[in-house]
Amino acid sequence: MEINESVLHGTPLLALRGRLDGTASPAVEEKVTILLASGATRLVFDCSGIEYASSAGLRVFLSAAKKLKTAGGRCGFAALTPPLREIFSISGFLDVLEIHDTVESAAA
Amino acid sequence: MTQLTFTEEIVLLALDDKSGAQLHLPVTALSYGLAGAVLADLAVAGKIDTDPERVTVLDSSPTGDPLLDPWLALISAETTARSVAYWLSVLSDRRTEIEQPALDRLMTRGILRREDKKILWVIGLRRYPTVDGHERTEVRTRLGQLILGEDLPDPRDAILISLLRGCRLTDHIFEGPEFAAREQRLVTLAKMDLVGREVATATNEAIVALTAAMNASVPHM
Numbered sequence: 001m002e003i004n005e006s007v008l009h010g011t012p013l014l015a016l017r018g019r020l021d022g023t024a025s026p027a028v029e030e031k032v033t034i035l036l037a038s039g040a041t042r043l044v045f046d047c048s049g050i051e052y053a054s055s056a057g058l059r060v061f062l063s064a065a066k067k068l069k070t071a072g073g074r075c076g077f078a079a080l081t082p083p084l085r086e087i088f089s090i091s092g093f094l095d096v097l098e099i100h101d102t103v104e105s106a107a108a
Numbered sequence: 109m110t111q112l113t114f115t116e117e118i119v120l121l122a123l124d125d126k127s128g129a130q131l132h133l134p135v136t137a138l139s140y141g142l143a144g145a146v147l148a149d150l151a152v153a154g155k156i157d158t159d160p161e162r163v164t165v166l167d168s169s170p171t172g173d174p175l176l177d178p179w180l181a182l183i184s185a186e187t188t189a190r191s192v193a194y195w196l197s198v199l200s201d202r203r204t205e206i207e208q209p210a211l212d213r214l215m216t217r218g219i220l221r222r223e224d225k226k227i228l229w230v231i232g233l234r235r236y237p238t239v240d241g242h243e244r245t246e247v248r249t250r251l252g253q254l255i256l257g258e259d260l261p262d263p264r265d266a267i268l269i270s271l272l273r274g275c276r277l278t279d280h281i282f283e284g285p286e287f288a289a290r291e292q293r294l295v296t297l298a299k300m301d302l303v304g305r306e307v308a309t310a311t312n313e314a315i316v317a318l319t320a321a322m323n324a325s326v327p328h329m
Contacts, residue, residue: 022157022166055151055158055302059263062300066262090160092299096260 002049003031008107011042017049020057028057032064041073044106048079053087065097074098076106112243114145114152115175117268119210120219120244121277128223128237131280136314141275142206143199144307146179147192148267151303155180158302162189175209192306200310211236219243248281254297255282255290261297269297270304275311 001024002017012035016028035043043064053061061077068075078100080088088094100106112120118141122131130138147163150156153171157164168184170177179199199206214220220236238244251269254261261269272278278294287294298304 021159022154022164026154052159054164056154058300059152062260062263062266066260069260090299090305091302092296095296096300 001027003027005031008044008103011044011107012040013044013046013103013107015046015049019052019054020050020060021052021054022056025054025056025060029060029063032060032067036067036071041068041071042075043068043073044076044078044100044103046078046103047084048081048103050081050084053084058087058091058093061093061097076100078103078106113173113175113210114148114268114271115142115206115210116214117247118142118145118271118275118277119207120214120238121247121272121281122275123220123236123238125238125241125244128220128235131277133276133280134311134315135318136200137275137277137311139200139203140196140307140310140314141271141277142203142210143196144271144274144303146176146199146206147195147303148271148301149173149176150180150183152264152267156183158192160191160302162191163195164189175206175213178205192303193310196306196310252282252287255294256286258293261300266297266300267304269294270299270301271307272304273298274304274307 001019004015004017006013006015014028014031018024020028032043045061065075076098079102080099085094088097088099118138122133122138122141123129124131147156147158150171151158153176155165155167155171157166163183165184168180171180182198183195211220214236215222218239221239223235223237225233225235247268251265254265254269269278272281273294282294298308
């Protein structure tokens with residue numbers, strides 16, 4: 001999985017491309033941990049390149065959202081691909097996570 | 109004290125607080141719940157991963173936990189990709205081998221004690237009352253607050269709620285009108301883990317099959 005880190009309107013952005021599975025998720029988790037340790041209270045995942053997410057991948061997303069919320073911050077998930085939207089729907093993530101149509105609106 | 113495994117937590121929460129007797133659950137529900145707990149334990153240990161199609165072994169090296177390693181070896185030895193439902197079926201048939209070591213460890217940890225009784229001087233009855241009920245109260249309080257509130261669960265609590273609802277233990281653990289009013293919230297939380305959802309499906313299918321078999325055995329008037 002490819003992970004690109006950037007900042008948009010002052011908000012840290014992680015753009016994920018490829019398969020978010022048990023092999024890839026530790027690297028994403030590590031990025032989130034580093035961002036949190038640096039004091040970030042806002043994070044946006046650009047999900048426009050995610051082809052697939054396993055249970056391990058979903059746990060990384062939920063964990064990130066929980067940690068940001070506990071820290072008094074927010075975590076947004078932007079531009080979900082159809083396969084990711086489907087798995088978010090089945091798992092009820094659409095009801096509990098902050099979902100945005102675009103990265104721009106998530107970082108605004 | 110180290111964190112209880114999901115397997116230990118399900119075993120613990122399936123016992124009645126006072127008597128130590130197993131709670132009354134639908135047929136095979138606890139077998140599927142324990143099978144799901146094993147898969148969940150292996151998943152959070154980074155040994156397996158799951159999706160709606162299959163269970164994938166990420167790392168077949170032992171965890172060092174004797175409660176889990178026999179099952180990791182079993183799953184790792186399978187050469188064909190199998191679904192969560194398949195492994196729930198296989199592991200639920202091995203319930204005693206999952207449950208008894210977990211009961212033994214809960215006694216070693218000082219959480220449960222064993223009580224052997226005789227009914228009518230002949231029939232042996234073994235129960236596992238809690239020593240002080242602290243762990244069970246802590247889990248119930250934490251998950252209860254999550255159900256009654258609007259907070260996001262962490263992945264571990266989402267998995268546990270999903271497993272508990274999948275094997276119908278939530279009906280016993282979270283009783284009362286305040287929880288009845290939060291049924292939709294419980295449904296939302298329980299959807300969050302794939303293994304827990306599959307436990308619910310397997311339990312429901314077993315109940316339907318049993319009901320159909322019972323109806324078929326009743327002579328038609």
